[in-house]
Amino acid sequence: MNANVFRKGAFCSKSGAYINTRIVDIYESEPVGSHLSVKGWVRAMRKMKDNVFIDVSDGSCSKKLQVLISKTKCTKSLTYGAAVEAAGSLVMNRNGQLELAAEDVTVVGACAITDGYPFAPRKSYPPDYVRQFLHLRPRTNMFGALLRVRDVASHVINEYLRNNGYIHVHTPVLTSNDCEGAGEVFQVKPDSENLVKEMAKNGMSLEEAYFDSRTYLTVSGQLHLEAVVRGLSKVYTFGPTFRAENSRSRLHLAEFYMIEAEAAFIDTLDELMKVMESLIKHVTSQVMEKCADDVEMLHLADGNERSALSVFERPFEVMTYDEAIDILDRHSGNFVSQVRKGQGLGKEHELYLVKHCGDCPVFVVDWPHDIKPFYMKQSRQDNSKVSAVDLLAPQVGELCGGSLREDNFLLLQEKLHKAGLYETLGWYLELRKYGNVPSAGFGMGFERFLQIVLGIPNIKDTIPFPRWPHNCKL
Amino acid sequence: MNANVFRKGAFCSKSGAYINTRIVDIYESEPVGSHLSVKGWVRAMRKMKDNVFIDVSDGSCSKKLQVLISKTKCTKSLTYGAAVEAAGSLVMNRNGQLELAAEDVTVVGACAITDGYPFAPRKSYPPDYVRQFLHLRPRTNMFGALLRVRDVASHVINEYLRNNGYIHVHTPVLTSNDCEGAGEVFQVKPDSENLVKEMAKNGMSLEEAYFDSRTYLTVSGQLHLEAVVRGLSKVYTFGPTFRAENSRSRLHLAEFYMIEAEAAFIDTLDELMKVMESLIKHVTSQVMEKCADDVEMLHLADGNERSALSVFERPFEVMTYDEAIDILDRHSGNFVSQVRKGQGLGKEHELYLVKHCGDCPVFVVDWPHDIKPFYMKQSRQDNSKVSAVDLLAPQVGELCGGSLREDNFLLLQEKLHKAGLYETLGWYLELRKYGNVPSAGFGMGFERFLQIVLGIPNIKDTIPFPRWPHNCKL
Numbered sequence: 001m002n003a004n005v006f007r008k009g010a011f012c013s014k015s016g017a018y019i020n021t022r023i024v025d026i027y028e029s030e031p032v033g034s035h036l037s038v039k040g041w042v043r044a045m046r047k048m049k050d051n052v053f054i055d056v057s058d059g060s061c062s063k064k065l066q067v068l069i070s071k072t073k074c075t076k077s078l079t080y081g082a083a084v085e086a087a088g089s090l091v092m093n094r095n096g097q098l099e100l101a102a103e104d105v106t107v108v109g110a111c112a113i114t115d116g117y118p119f120a121p122r123k124s125y126p127p128d129y130v131r132q133f134l135h136l137r138p139r140t141n142m143f144g145a146l147l148r149v150r151d152v153a154s155h156v157i158n159e160y161l162r163n164n165g166y167i168h169v170h171t172p173v174l175t176s177n178d179c180e181g182a183g184e185v186f187q188v189k190p191d192s193e194n195l196v197k198e199m200a201k202n203g204m205s206l207e208e209a210y211f212d213s214r215t216y217l218t219v220s221g222q223l224h225l226e227a228v229v230r231g232l233s234k235v236y237t238f239g240p241t242f243r244a245e246n247s248r249s250r251l252h253l254a255e256f257y258m259i260e261a262e263a264a265f266i267d268t269l270d271e272l273m274k275v276m277e278s279l280i281k282h283v284t285s286q287v288m289e290k291c292a293d294d295v296e297m298l299h300l301a302d303g304n305e306r307s308a309l310s311v312f313e314r315p316f317e318v319m320t321y322d323e324a325i326d327i328l329d330r331h332s333g334n335f336v337s338q339v340r341k342g343q344g345l346g347k348e349h350e351l352y353l354v355k356h357c358g359d360c361p362v363f364v365v366d367w368p369h370d371i372k373p374f375y376m377k378q379s380r381q382d383n384s385k386v387s388a389v390d391l392l393a394p395q396v397g398e399l400c401g402g403s404l405r406e407d408n409f410l411l412l413q414e415k416l417h418k419a420g421l422y423e424t425l426g427w428y429l430e431l432r433k434y435g436n437v438p439s440a441g442f443g444m445g446f447e448r449f450l451q452i453v454l455g456i457p458n459i460k461d462t463i464p465f466p467r468w469p470h471n472c473k474l
Numbered sequence: 475m476n477a478n479v480f481r482k483g484a485f486c487s488k489s490g491a492y493i494n495t496r497i498v499d500i501y502e503s504e505p506v507g508s509h510l511s512v513k514g515w516v517r518a519m520r521k522m523k524d525n526v527f528i529d530v531s532d533g534s535c536s537k538k539l540q541v542l543i544s545k546t547k548c549t550k551s552l553t554y555g556a557a558v559e560a561a562g563s564l565v566m567n568r569n570g571q572l573e574l575a576a577e578d579v580t581v582v583g584a585c586a587i588t589d590g591y592p593f594a595p596r597k598s599y600p601p602d603y604v605r606q607f608l609h610l611r612p613r614t615n616m617f618g619a620l621l622r623v624r625d626v627a628s629h630v631i632n633e634y635l636r637n638n639g640y641i642h643v644h645t646p647v648l649t650s651n652d653c654e655g656a657g658e659v660f661q662v663k664p665d666s667e668n669l670v671k672e673m674a675k676n677g678m679s680l681e682e683a684y685f686d687s688r689t690y691l692t693v694s695g696q697l698h699l700e701a702v703v704r705g706l707s708k709v710y711t712f713g714p715t716f717r718a719e720n721s722r723s724r725l726h727l728a729e730f731y732m733i734e735a736e737a738a739f740i741d742t743l744d745e746l747m748k749v750m751e752s753l754i755k756h757v758t759s760q761v762m763e764k765c766a767d768d769v770e771m772l773h774l775a776d777g778n779e780r781s782a783l784s785v786f787e788r789p790f791e792v793m794t795y796d797e798a799i800d801i802l803d804r805h806s807g808n809f810v811s812q813v814r815k816g817q818g819l820g821k822e823h824e825l826y827l828v829k830h831c832g833d834c835p836v837f838v839v840d841w842p843h844d845i846k847p848f849y850m851k852q853s854r855q856d857n858s859k860v861s862a863v864d865l866l867a868p869q870v871g872e873l874c875g876g877s878l879r880e881d882n883f884l885l886l887q888e889k890l891h892k893a894g895l896y897e898t899l900g901w902y903l904e905l906r907k908y909g910n911v912p913s914a915g916f917g918m919g920f921e922r923f924l925q926i927v928l929g930i931p932n933i934k935d936t937i938p939f940p941r942w943p944h945n946c947k948l
Contacts, residue, residue, distance in 0.1 A: 022639055022707070024639075039707070039738070039739045039911075040707065041704075041705070041909050042909075058707045059641070059705050059706030059707045060639060060706075060707060060708075081908055081909045082909050083704075083738075083909040083910060083911045085739075108739070108910075108911050108912075109881075109906075109909050109910030109911050110909075110910075111907075111908045111909040112907050112908060113908075115907070116904075116907075117907075117908050134701070134901075135701040135901040135902070135904060135905060136701075136904070136908065138701060138702040138704070138705035138706060139704060139705035139908075139909070140705075143705075144705055144706060147641060147643060147702065147705075147706060148641060148706075150642075150643075150644070151636075151641045151642045151643070154642055154644075155632070155636060155642070158629070158632065162625075162629060165496060165534060167533070167621060167622060167625045168624075168625045168628055168629070169621060169624075169625070169938055170624070170628075170714070170731060170937065170938060171938065171939065172714075172729060172938075172939040172941060172948075173647060173691075173714045173716075173729055174716075174728065174729050174941045174946055175939075175946065175948065176946050176947065176948065177948070183665065183666060184664075184666075185664075185665045186662045186663065186664055186665065187662070187663055187664070187665040188660045188661070188662055188691065189660065189661060190659075190660055190661070190718035191657065191659045191660065191661040191688075191690060191718065192657060192658075192718065195718060195719075195720060198720065199720055199943065199944075210718065210728075210943060210944075211728075211941070211943075211944065211945065211946035212944045212945070212946070213946055214665075215946050216665060217647075217662065223948075224938070224939055224948065227608070227609040227610075227612060227948070228612040228621065228938060230515075230557075230612070230613060231515070231533050231612035231613035231614075231617075231618055231621075232533035232534075232612060232618060232621060232622075233496070233513070233514065233532045233533045233534060234534075239713065239714070240644070240646075240647045240713070240714070242647075242648075244664035244665065244666065244669060244684065245669075246669060246672065246673055254648065254684075254685075255646060255647060255648050257644060264513070264557075265513045265559075265582070407583075427608075427609040427947075427948055428609070430590075430609060430610070431609060432583075433585075433586050433589070433590075433591075434555055434585045434586060434587075434591050434610065435515050435516075435555045435556050435557040435583050435584075435585040435613070436557060436582075436583030436584075437513075437557045437582050437583050438582075463644065464643055464644060464645065464646075464698070464702060465645065465646040465649075465698055467646060467648045467685070469673065469684060469685075470673075470684075470685065470686045471685065471686070472648055472649065472650050472685035472686070472687055472689050473650065473901075474646075474649065474650065474651070474697075474698065474701070474901055
């Protein structure tokens with residue numbers, strides 16, 4: 001294990017002529033002839049008669065830099081997986097590719113390839129295998145690409161919303177309410193029993209001792225956004241969200257990221273759908289442009305067709321819930337199982353509707369009042385419906401959910417009473433009492449978005465450290 | 475409560491001549507003479523003989539737009555706090571200020587000012603009072619300013635790190651390890667007892683049923699970043715972090731935000747401190763520039779001197795822990811209570827050291843091994859010390875903590891054994907076995923940073939929905 005002691009200034013001592021450079025910068029701007037060094041990891045090696053070719057990656061982009069070094073200068077610890085610093089001159093090789101003609105390659109940290117290292121060079125592994133080694137997964141080509149795309153997609157989402165006047169608000173993870181009312185929440189209390197006992201007031205359960213109330217992990221920041229939007233007009237949040245379900249599907253995580261936007265003075269679903277559609281289209285095209293190499297690598301590896309990339313190019317379709325049910329009814333039995341009017345849609349139904357629209361994303365609007373949460377606005381034309389919209393997309397089904405919010409004080413009060421939420425959500429009702437405005441908003445699952453754009457079948461391969469039932473490794 | 479029914483298209487119907495415009499855009503670019511409408515909230519009203527002056531805010535900037543309307547056109551529901559839409563022509567008034575000469579002011583939502591609304595016009599309230607109404611706080615001038623600054627500061631931090639090659643990684647909130655080993659963690663389990671029972675495997679406690687392990691809220695993303703940095707070279711995270719302490723100080727929250735950055739191939743504290751100092755200085759100057767109005771408003775209201783703004787302008791000081799103890803020793807008794815060599819510093823000591831440096835932020839380096847976490851790198855010159863750095867700043871004391879990470883496999887193995895962490899952190903040790911590199915990183919408390927820059931005494935006034943002992947409202 002001595003090889004992993006970093007040799008400080010190994011190159012500076014030689015007159016400091018080698019400028020340490022990131023590989024992404026080399027490909028973008030470094031002229032042939034530069035004296036430079038790169039620091040990274042050996043992804044592959046090819047030994048020739050006198051020389052060794054080493055593919056070095058530093059994770060700054062999907063491209064590796066080929067390093068050429070004389071065999072005589074190679075040490076035994078220079079293997080696949082090792083961390084290295086290579087210094088030399090940048091040349092254009094016979095194949096027209098940039099190459100570092102190295103004077104020196106120092107092994108910064110050896111890789112114990114014969115002692116449990118799970119990856120071999122130039123081999124691609126099924127995601128299920130790689131996922132067993134979450135701590136080493138970021139070193140694989142594929143997952144490095146995913147992480148870079150995820151970074152860019154996050155950045156572009158923030159940028160788009162800010163450029164359109166939305167202010168980023170950090171809604172809380174810890175909350176005393178269950179926004180969706182579905183009961184699929186995680187409960188939180190201090191780990192220390194002594195602390196809990198010390199803090200418990202008379203007559204309070206230990207679950208309530210720390211915060212004076214039962215406390216959960218957020219399932220949505222929407223209710224909090226609704227408070228803030230009545231002061232800032234346009235707000236959004238982009239953070240971790242939690243569901244305590246026993247689902248092992250390829251579309252669910254216990255901890256996932258959601259973009260939620262809320263705007264005041266919106267009173268039609270049309271306006272809301274415009275925001276959703278333009279956000280998704282803008283972000284997708286920006287990701288394709290800024291991460292072309294990474295996106296291509298991810299698609300090629302999975303055998304996906306490039307057509308997946310065009311999912312978001314056409315105008316999205318729109319249909320009502322009633323129309324959706326009619327379509328499903330007409331095809332039930334042979335192609336899709338039956339669903340009754342008034343019921344929610346299953347994944348199978350969602351995907352069927354998308355297929356029915358020619359694999360085009362489709363907004364389903366005007367849902368039955370009885371199967372949607374209390375905060376959705378009752379339709380003034382048909383009080384059995386609420387002004388809600390789900391966006392269904394290929395591969396994942398539901399990608400976004402949104403609605404106009406009930407802005408009538410009396411109707412909301414009645415609904416809160418019925419749902420038994422009047423006590424805990426009195427503050428939410430009060431928002432309608434003081435300078436109230438119509439507002440609307442939506443949430444988009446970030447990982448599902450990445451699944452579609454990158455053609456990734458399992459959601460667990462879109463997030464650095466996935467958490468799902470029976471799995472919270474690391 | 476009928477006034478809160480939004481009157482759709484009230485202005486469009488009149489030939490659509492009024493373009494709805496955000497107030498920030500009006501001040502930035504709208505020429506005098508434009509026909510436009512604004513939508514927002516009444517912050518103040520002055521009734522004159524024939525006319526009424528209304529200050530309207532839409533939260534897009536700290537400035538209000540003055541709206542002038544004939545008294546005859548005002549309805550009874552047009553009061554302080556109401557949500558309005560005002561339409562007319564933009565003029566320059568006699569005082570050289572932009573003003574909307576309104577044809578029409580529609581009350582979108584009335585404000586029940588005599589029925590519990592806690593704020594009155596043109597009055598400023600102590601933060602402790604405002605904090606009782608977290609759901610209405612975003613409508614106050616002061617907290618609106620805070621939220622905009624928080625948004626810009628977040629944005630600038632992301633921008634700076636990305637421009638410097640750091641890749642944003644979403645480290646998990648749910649984790650099976652306690653990075654700092656201080657035991658101040660929150661524990662997480664599903665709220666549904668049925669779900670827990672259904673999922674519990676033989677011999678497992680109910681706490682472990684969902685994830686097959688006890689699961690906590692993260693206290694730091696550092697260990698996860700260390701896994702990712704050994705593939706991407708430079709990474710950061712910026713998200714919620716949790717501490718289950720019974721502290722009611724003006725500097726602690728149960729849920730707070732932390733920026734954590736980690737870079738591979740760094741092996742001196744000097745390099746790390748350069749990153750910390752330049753990040754802080756860049757972000758501060760950008761916030762001052764982009765949020766000049768909001769920052770000034772926050773400072774004026776609190777009676778703070780402008781000098782607070784210059785905290786981060788000078789070069790930061792550097793001293794060793796031993797030097798710090800000497801300074802404290804020399805002044806103990808009269809000015810500061812005693813601290814023994816080898817002990818940690820209290821808030822009082824931190825602030826005294828900052829004062830000693832002329833109110834300049836100061837890096838304290840080379841800390842005693844025994845009082846710092848297992849992951850810090852043992853000094854090769856003095857094995858009683860670790861290569862750790864705390865940045866102390868005026869007003870808050872500790873603002874950042876960072877270190878070189880122990881990169882020697884055998885030393886780390888020994889430390890994990892001693893700390894009883896070998897079982898749970900085997901994966902972390904493995905990072906040193908395969909292509910290891912020296913790495914270093916730091917974390918900065920985002921709310922404390924805002925406290926300093928904005929001169930906000932209580933950390934609870936820097937975050938939209940603060941959580942602290944006995945308080946998790948909303």
